[in-house]
Amino acid sequence: MKHHVALFALLGSVPATLGLWPIPRSLETGTSALKLAANFNIELDVPNPPADLSAAVSRSANYIKTDNLERLVVDRGASNSTAVAHAPQLKSLVLSLESGSPVRSIMEEATLELGTRREEYKLDVPASGASATLTANSTLGLLRGLSTFEQLWYDLSGETYTIQAPISVVDTPAYPFRGFMLDTARNYFAVSDIKRTLDAMSWVKMSQLHWHVVDSQSFPIQITGFMDLAEKGAYSSSMIYTPEDVQDIVQYAGERGIDVMVEIDMPGHTAIISEAHPDFVACAEASPWATFASGEPQCLMKPLISRLDTLWPLEPPAGQLRFASAAVQNFTVGLLNEVAKMFPSNIVSTGGDELNTECYTEDAETQAILQETGQDLEQALSGFIQAAHGTLKAQGKTPAVWEEMVLDHNVTLSNDTVVLVWISSMDAAAVAAKNFRIVHAPSDYFYLDCGAGEWIGSDPEANSWCDPFKTWQKSYTFDPLANLTEAQTSLVLGGEQLLWTEQSSPANLDPIVWPRAASSAEVFWTGATLPGGKPRNGTEALPRLHDVAFRMAQRGIRAIPLQPLWCALRPGKCNLNS
Amino acid sequence: MKHHVALFALLGSVPATLGLWPIPRSLETGTSALKLAANFNIELDVPNPPADLSAAVSRSANYIKTDNLERLVVDRGASNSTAVAHAPQLKSLVLSLESGSPVRSIMEEATLELGTRREEYKLDVPASGASATLTANSTLGLLRGLSTFEQLWYDLSGETYTIQAPISVVDTPAYPFRGFMLDTARNYFAVSDIKRTLDAMSWVKMSQLHWHVVDSQSFPIQITGFMDLAEKGAYSSSMIYTPEDVQDIVQYAGERGIDVMVEIDMPGHTAIISEAHPDFVACAEASPWATFASGEPQCLMKPLISRLDTLWPLEPPAGQLRFASAAVQNFTVGLLNEVAKMFPSNIVSTGGDELNTECYTEDAETQAILQETGQDLEQALSGFIQAAHGTLKAQGKTPAVWEEMVLDHNVTLSNDTVVLVWISSMDAAAVAAKNFRIVHAPSDYFYLDCGAGEWIGSDPEANSWCDPFKTWQKSYTFDPLANLTEAQTSLVLGGEQLLWTEQSSPANLDPIVWPRAASSAEVFWTGATLPGGKPRNGTEALPRLHDVAFRMAQRGIRAIPLQPLWCALRPGKCNLNS
Structure with a gap:
């Protein structure tokens, strides 16, 4: 100015x-x-x-x-x-x-x-x-x-x-990828909630909805030829996205400059598929999910804690696709083939986070297949992922995966695969070292659900695994190029803030997301410096972010106040060092 | 059963x-x-x-x-x-x-x-x-x-x-006092928001709205004879509670079995009164509120951290009533006299938290009065509070105060004064030792705003002073009789969960409060044991609290889900030790 x-x-x-x-x-x-x-x-x-x-x-x-x-x-x-x-x-x-x-x-x-x-x-x-x-x-x-x-x-x-x-x-x-991820599987969101979110995203020039549509708890999307998945896996017949709903959402998004990357998370996070196909899922009923936590590991969700200093809760229900099975591969390829047709986006994610390999060690059916085919588990996993990505690529799609597929498994992935880094912002460098393109989705900066308490019973002293709450101020300090070499900077596509919905529903969608998620929208649009060349900083940004929140409110978004109105009306007066 | x-x-x-x-x-x-x-x-x-x-x-x-x-x-x-x-x-x-x-x-x-x-x-x-x-x-x-x-x-x-x-x-x-406190001064809430909250409170048999109606940031209540306070101190002419609004709210509450205890916090938390009466307020403009934090203590809000292991943020704006002044006492007595008439409740709170006495050390006007009257600051404070409480008692009201009035000052209070314990649950015993009746409002159990990040600029790593988030599970474990002797148990009137609204507005009122605040409603209604005599515990309570949340949702309250619907439909399946 x-x-x-x-x-x-x-x-x-x-x-x-x-x-x-x-x-x-x-x-x-x-x-x-x-x-x-x-x-x-x-x-x-x-x-x-x-x-x-x-x-x-x-x-x-x-x-x-x-x-x-x-x-x-x-x-x-x-x-x-x-x-x-x-x-x-x-x-x-x-x-x-x-x-x-x-x-x-x-x-x-x-x-x-x-x-x-x-x-x-x-x-x-x-x-x-x-x-x-x-x-x-x-x-x-x-x-x-x-x-x-x-x-x-x-x-x-x-x-x-x-x-x-x-x-x-x-x-x-x-950066081209300025995203928001919504999980519609832990709890359901109506089409109107998603559209309202798309509106708000477009106002701050976000370009990408990452739609984590299914997970272990529910399968709310109807897919042609696979209708039994939603019929048996949705929370209710009214908590379903029909093909028409999907078309409606991608059209609404597209008209607002937003691409929709759908994620069909696999082979973990798939317990609910057992409702329609019990044979496809290992460990679904084998043992209570929480037995593992009490010292008797059996066949359960095992968090990948190797690179984290903190434990996080296991999550029910247990159950993962028997990826070594030819029938499961055929099912998956067919499913992804249909999913790819439903979404105009160039990118489709096959997820791949938090795979518990111990599950398969104890799964007799998987062990029999491995013995028969002479493969080890990682070879079978690589074959499964390659088949899944093959059908996507045949339809002109670029596959996306969570970081574990690159960092924790021996899976052969094509070089154009997009890798979402979530466990820690520190993992971006390792992904870049393998020469994959990166979308930053780090839990230590961008997880909108952190800090709201533990939802798993029954420890009254428990807090969320990713405490503390990720403030907009913290998200705003994110450096997309941290720990990367000059040559690796071109691998960064952008990033996203994420809402996992164990404790969210339409009731708190707007207030938990807005205006907080706007912070990354600016990080990835504006880049490192303000016009004029000074580095971005939260003190400069706050009055503008107040403006975002109040303008959103005028447009029907239940964006929360960042401060007492007294402060919003007096820029700078509520800073600690003003 | x-x-x-x-x-x-x-x-x-x-x-x-x-x-x-x-x-x-x-x-x-x-x-x-x-x-x-x-x-x-x-x-x-x-x-x-x-x-x-x-x-x-x-x-x-x-x-x-x-x-x-x-x-x-x-x-x-x-x-x-x-x-x-x-x-x-x-x-x-x-x-x-x-x-x-x-x-x-x-x-x-x-x-x-x-x-x-x-x-x-x-x-x-x-x-x-x-x-x-x-x-x-x-x-x-x-x-x-x-x-x-x-x-x-x-x-x-x-x-x-x-x-x-x-x-x-x-x-x-x-216990008779089963409460919820709403702060309508940091950000404003419409009458309809308060009524919706009263409805939800009544469904879980809560008996007391503690209406923290004014604070340093705004003075939204119109009081006959003192109309300039709201005229100059409300955020806008539309963000005001008229006498008719107050009557509407107390009537609506009363019909639902809820008493409204209004709080006019004093002599701290009164900066906004300087808009109408600059002479009544010390330190209002003397120096930026945050100077104190940077090592140059002047005339500012000083948090009472003596009994806490943690620092919490100073809060703008600075400014406190010159309670030693006869004019200020007259003003206060007149104000409380009118306030008492507006509320049918037997209880009125004069607050009294977080008084920064250093402010008065540097306030020439206060020092002159003290010298003239031969009083020290605590004597003047005691006189002020006695005058304030005297006018309440003359109208048949019981005064209530925050714990500092009992624990940190030499104020003479009548024995029937109700004391709200907020700094720490550990302070109840000290209040009981002085033989005052107690309302439990401890920040370590019942503060609904904790864990949502720091609203004061400009430290991106800062979190809320009272981290972590107070889960319903934690609140539910509260023991109203902890550390009290058998003889002191009769001093406990009950307790309340509290929403301080630096980062809240109608946009997140329902989701930040419900169903969480129902936890204390059961603590103070049901007491220590379930019917049948077993102790209350969160594992038993969770399915019932799901029911509360879903029934509230059916009635138009934006109560949040406590877990994925998968868990809500399968009682016990998402407990860690199930």
Whole structure:
């Protein structure tokens, strides 16, 4: 921001906070008031615009009309009234594509392979009232620019204004994968909850929903040819995602610039499949899941604690796919083949976390197969994963896996496999050393469920395995390139914040996620430095994140306050070293 | 429960969980199915019933019709269908008062002095279909019995049934004060949010709302003759409780068996009063609140850490009433006189926590007064508190204070003063040693805000001062009589769970409170032992608390799930030592 000292002298106001989130890579602002004309209009100067671009323009125009967000200062902007009264009026924002740009729909662009999506845009808002312009070389870039434009405006007695014109933005994300993971298996979320979340994600330019749709506890997705999985494994007949629901969700996401990476976690985290196919699952009923914890290891979920200093709870129910079995491989290949067809995304995850190999040591059926085929367990696992990934690749998909598939098993994976690092942020370097592409999903920074207590009975003194709560301030300090060599930096695709839902449902979805998850949205869009070159830091970010929370609230998201309103209205006054 | 082995053999079902919360002091259940007749009716056999009793009956009848809660078992009760089809039909519940009982309104009874309210009741539901009966010696007792009756019923394809008839309950609370504290000053809550909370409180027989209505950050309550406090100290003109709002809230609470203890915290936590009366407040602008923390103690909030092993954050803004000043005393007495008139409760709290005495050492005005009057600071404080309490007592009120007024200052308090113990559960014994009555509000068990991160900028590694999160399991283990002598047990009035709202708003009110706060509701209603004499324990309680959460959800409270639904439907299967 330039000249802001002059501005504040002029307006007699406290320092203005431009509520942009994520903050653009390059940003220049002025000191003039500018307001929207009563007939303000967003013009789409794109011949035959895709329907989802026209819809995005309509949404944006609507947000600008209905946000009615007052400035977060004590007088809520009243001191700007004279300046606003005399301010030039902005009559239009004109959107155009640079010549030669392909005119794809937003959804087509957003579901391209990671690294090939174009999201950059240029936004100019003159102080004079002359038309503002938004240009990009893709419809997706125009969508990102609209999200920025929406965040420029405040309400004062019905006038929609800024006091920082002219505004000039040249923007492009630092990383393509800016994600949020939702687990819909521990507890169920309605389609409307997912859509509401997608809306909020798009406002902060997030690009990726990681949909952890199934797990040991329930199988809520209907898959053609495999309908018995949901019929017997969903929590109820009303807690199911039909193929139409899936189509609805991926379309809704795509139109908002969000790609949906579905995860069918395997071969662990699959106990619920035993409801439809008891023969496919080892250890499902063999013994109570918790016996292992009481000193008699049998056939149970075994957490991979080797690289963690802390124990975390085993999780019921037990049961894992008998991956060595040809029947199970056929089933899995067929299932993934159908799943791949349901999702337009280029990426599909086969999960692969927390595999308890002891289960198979005691599983007579698996041991018989291994003996018959002359394979050891890891060879069988590698064959299973290769078959699974083979069917994905045959459909043009890139497979994604949790880090254990790379770090803890001898599985042959193709070089383009995307690896999600979750156990610890420290593990990224080991994945990079194996030359795989990385999505950061570290539990020590990005797990939104940590710190809410232990849900497993029955120890009253127990806390969550990943205590403490991961604050937005902590997430915001994440360095995507930590411990990587210069040569390895190109392996980083981005990262995501994650909500495991053992203790979440639609009841607390919004408050546990927002505005916290916006922190990584900025980490992975803006990168290491603020416009102007200073490093990102939480003290600078806080007033802007307040803005995000309050704007989200105006749009129907139950985002929580980060501080007492007293602090939100007095930027800097509640910092420890202010 | 008796004969349940026979029952399960008969119905071919898993063990039934009677979803009563708090569990009655005495309870006998049978093994028969019983369903409500289509024309089931609650008859009020009370001549000239008070309006709030009739309203309670209507609410109860409505809940029974609309709860539609299925049993929390895998088949959701389908295995009970034959038994339910052939079950006798219950046509009526008859409510009556024991002869000679005074016919007060529920509200009148609920706002009587603590220890004199009658809440006991007797409920009988025969297995035959003959009328169920609910008797009590007060309208408040009838209300408590209705809450129990509502919890007996489940839905199966439109039938409302139990499989545990006959049911016989004789019940009375262990402690009269079963509370919840809401802070409406750090962030604002609408009247509708408070009413929704009162509803949920009444369902688990909580008796006391502790309304921490004002604090340093805002003064949202309009008080006749002192309108400038809210006018200048509320966050906005729409974030105000008018006298009509207060009347609405206390009436709504009273009708639901809940007394409202308002707290006007003083002389600390009063910075916002400086907006209307700058002369009344010391240290308000003298220095940034956080200077103290950086090693230059001036005139700031000083936490009382002497009895804690941990530091907790100072909180902005600074500023405390100049209690030594006659003008401030007059103001305070006048204010409390009006506040006392607004609340029908017998108890009013004057707070008194976290007073920073250093502030006054550096306050020239206070020092001048002390010199003039020949008092020391503690003498002046005692005079101030006595004046404040004197005006309350003149209106028939019992004063309540935070523990520091007893443990850290030389304040003369009347023997009937109620003392809230918050810093640590260990402090109860010291308060009891001074022979004051106790309300347990310990941060180490009952603070609902702990573990959600530090809201003060700007240390990204900081966590909440009272980490970790206080789980329901932890709260549930609270022993109200720990470290007290036999003779001191009569000093315990009960306890409360508390929500300080630095990081809360209506957005997360329900999920941060429910069902967690129900844990203390049972601790203080049921006491140390389950019906039958076994000690209360979380493993037994969990399935019943699931029931509370799901029934609350059916009634519009955004209560969170305590576990994956897989666990909720399989009682015991997710315990570590099951």
